Amino acid sequence: MNNNIITLHYDIDGTNFTIAGQASSNIKKVLKQLGVDPAIIRRTAISMYEGEINTVIHGKGGVADIYISPDQIRIVFTDHGPGIADIEKAMQEGFSTASAEARELGFGAGMGLPNMKKYADALNIESTPGEGTTVELIINIHS
Amino acid sequence: MVITADKVKQYYHSVTLDREKCKGCINCIKRCPTEAIRVRDGKAKIIKERCIDCGECIRVCPHHAKSAVTETLDDIFAYRYKIALPAPTLYGQFNHLTDINYVLTGLKYLGFDDIYEVAKATEAITAYTKKLLAEGKLKRPVINSACPTVTRLITVRFPSLIPHILPLISPMEAAAIAARKEAAQKTNYKPEEIGVFFISPCAAKATEIRNPIGLSSSPLNGVISIKEVYLKLLPILGKLEHIEPLSTCAFAGVNWAQSGGEIAALANDNYVAVDGIHHVVRLLEEIEDDETLDVDFIEALACTGGCVGGPLTVENTFVAKSKIKKLADELKKSGQKTAPVALSDEELRWEVPITYRNVMNLDEDLLIAMQKLENMQALARNLPQLDCGSCGAPSCKALAEDIVRGFAGETDCIYKLREKVRDLAKQMVELEEQMPGSFKQDERER
Known part of the structure; x- marks a missing residue:
């Protein structure tokens, strides 16, 4: 364990949205084994699930890296998808660029990023159109 | 059977095992939703804090070794x-x-x-x-x-x-x-x-x-x-x-x-x-x-x-x-x-609220729990990922967890055991080749 940080890595398959949620399910189990407060586990699970779904439907797949320290849970989603042209707009509730296909499957309500912001203590997005997106979520263990 | 205060303290769950009938197979450990069963010493063992009395093991046991304690x-x-x-x-x-x-x-x-x-x-x-x-x-x-x-x-x-x-x-x-x-x-x-x-x-x-x-x-x-x-x-x-x-x-x-x-x-x-x-x-x-x-x-x-x-x-x-x-x-x-x-x-209405029973945490101390988790993951990566159950735990991950909790060892995994035996055999052959002087020709004789 380097500097008291546990690192976990998950590949997120961009072609199969039905398995999205597996990484968040695993993290829930890990956090329970660490004895983290259930309310914090729930916030982590919800924001992480949203992040996974985003990585599948917008990023066309990518990776999730999780860093757990005694103070915080840091989750970083990285994809090489189309990127976000206007991050401010993307943060608005109800705004979505989901494809017609994704909408047919019930996604694209425009609540993904707003929900992540609501449940995480910090949300940082970096994106270059045409190159990809990095989304960082931070949830404090001691609120 | 009349319930006394003593019995109240003893009971955590009603599912119980008939040791005579248990063959130590792995049907029940694989089916348990809370990973509450291990096979130890050739018999199933229920981890009492984890059992939620779902009855899955009663249903799945081919030898009818599991039952529920009830009154008559x-x-x-x-x-x-x-x-x-x-x-x-x-x-x-x-x-x-x-x-x-x-x-x-x-x-x-x-x-x-x-x-x-x-x-x-x-x-x-x-x-x-x-x-x-x-x-x-x-x-x-x-x-x-x-x-x-x-x-x-x-x-x-x-x-x-x-x-x-x-x-x-x-x-x-x-x-x-x-x-x-x-x-x-x-x-x-x-x-x-x-x-x-x-x-x-x-x-x-x-x-x-x-x-x-x-x-x-x-x-x-x-x-x-x-x-x-x-x-x-x-x-x-x-x-x-x-x-x-x-x-x-x-x-x-x-x-x-x-x-x-x-x-x-x-x-x-x-x-x-x-x-x-x-x-x-x-x-x-x-x-x-x-x-x-x-x-x-x-x-x-x-x-x-x-x-x-x-x-x-x-x-x-x-x-x-x-x-x-x-x-x-x-x-x-x-x-x-x-x-x-x-x-x-x-x-x-409930008189008393329902509370969380964390039966899964690795340690009360977060730092120690983190260390154990890290060790557990390293161990799990090293196991064959077959989830065969032969070690008595329901999955390779569960065995890794048991090892860091101190309830099992790595050679409980039969694949790990086989590796060790193979290494040992190799060492024996190598040793055997190192003949003592009394069996060998001396350089000076040549």
């Missing part, structure tokens, strides 16, 4: 006034039964002085649930509290969903409280002279008497399995001379025996009914992750088919379902209404 019919005679609380599931066990009163009269022949149908108490719970749902103060989706296994599953595996549980006692306890009140009015017996016994399809209900959910003490004195009662009732049902009109429940309560029954009584269209413990686990995982599930109520029952699928029943689950439906339809046609149930809303 002999135990009722420790009380002067004996009341039977039949679960509606009991009615679905018999062939060609058209009148519930046969079964209830039969129970009196077995020694009970009075009968209080659990189906009756469901109506009080339905009425109060409707009221609470209309008030809109409960956290949506509301999860039912009638199945003790599901409630216990939530307290050990889904702590963040505890606020979603309907904060009401189960129909069994509600019936017991009402039955006690009625008996006190009818007779002059003291409370300790009145024995209240549930006739149960369910192993978890037997645990509820020792460790009640939402109550500080149980209003019941014992749980008797449907299996035992069935075997004693069957020979006498055809011979009963006078059938007493004892049944005073309506069709809706009888329907609670099967999946969808509670929800049908609520008459709420916006619901999910799920049955079978592994399906329940999957749904709860989803609710934990995704806030968008737009339903008012979740009826979650641990047994496939609902209570008719309970491990202490006799009849095939799906046949029993059909029988319950027929009996309920008959009652509906006849227009039988439930006799008034003497229970206030206040009595139906």
Whole structure:
């Protein structure tokens, strides 16, 4: 364990949205084994699930890296998808660029990023159109 | 068996093992939803804190080595006034039964002085649930509290969903409280002279008497399995001379025996009914992750088919379902209404809140837990990922967990053991080749 940080890595398959949620399910189990407060586990699970779904439907797949320290849970989603042209707009509730296909499957309500912001203590997005997106979520263990 | 304070302390769960019958196979460890079983010393061992009494191991054991500790019919005679609380599931066990009163009269022949149908108490719970749902103060989706296994599953595996549980006692306890009140009015017996016994399809209900959910003490004195009662009732049902009109429940309560029954009584269209413990686990995982599930109520029952699928029943689950439906339809046609149930809303509420029992954490100290987790993951990566169960743990991950908890070693894995043996054999061959001087030619002789 380097500097008291546990690192976990998950590949997120961009072609199969039905398995999205597996990484968040695993993290829930890990956090329970660490004895983290259930309310914090729930916030982590919800924001992480949203992040996974985003990585599948917008990023066309990518990776999730999780860093757990005694103070915080840091989750970083990285994809090489189309990127976000206007991050401010993307943060608005109800705004979505989901494809017609994704909408047919019930996604694209425009609540993904707003929900992540609501449940995480910090949300940082970096994106270059045409190159990809990095989304960082931070949830404090001691609120 | 009369329950004493001593026994209360000992009990965490009612599922138990017959060591003689256990062959040490791995069927039960693979099926347990809380990873509560290991094979040790050639026999299954239940980790008591983790067992939620779902009964999966009772069902799956090919050697019938698992059973549930319950009271027996002999135990009722420790009380002067004996009341039977039949679960509606009991009615679905018999062939060609058209009148519930046969079964209830039969129970009196077995020694009970009075009968209080659990189906009756469901109506009080339905009425109060409707009221609470209309008030809109409960956290949506509301999860039912009638199945003790599901409630216990939530307290050990889904702590963040505890606020979603309907904060009401189960129909069994509600019936017991009402039955006690009625008996006190009818007779002059003291409370300790009145024995209240549930006739149960369910192993978890037997645990509820020792460790009640939402109550500080149980209003019941014992749980008797449907299996035992069935075997004693069957020979006498055809011979009963006078059938007493004892049944005073309506069709809706009888329907609670099967999946969808509670929800049908609520008459709420916006619901999910799920049955079978592994399906329940999957749904709860989803609710934990995704806030968008737009339903008012979740009826979650641990047994496939609902209570008719309970491990202490006799009849095939799906046949029993059909029988319950027929009996309920008959009652509906006849227009039988439930006799008034003497229970206030206040009595139906939990007295004590339900709390999280973290049986999964690796250590109280977060830093030590983190270190253990790190070690566990390194160990798990090194295991063959076959989840074969030969080590006695349900999966390679579970073995890694057992190793860091100090309950197992790496060579419990037969693949790891084989590697070690192979290494050892190689070393022996190498050593064998290193001949001592007395066996070799000396350089000087050449």
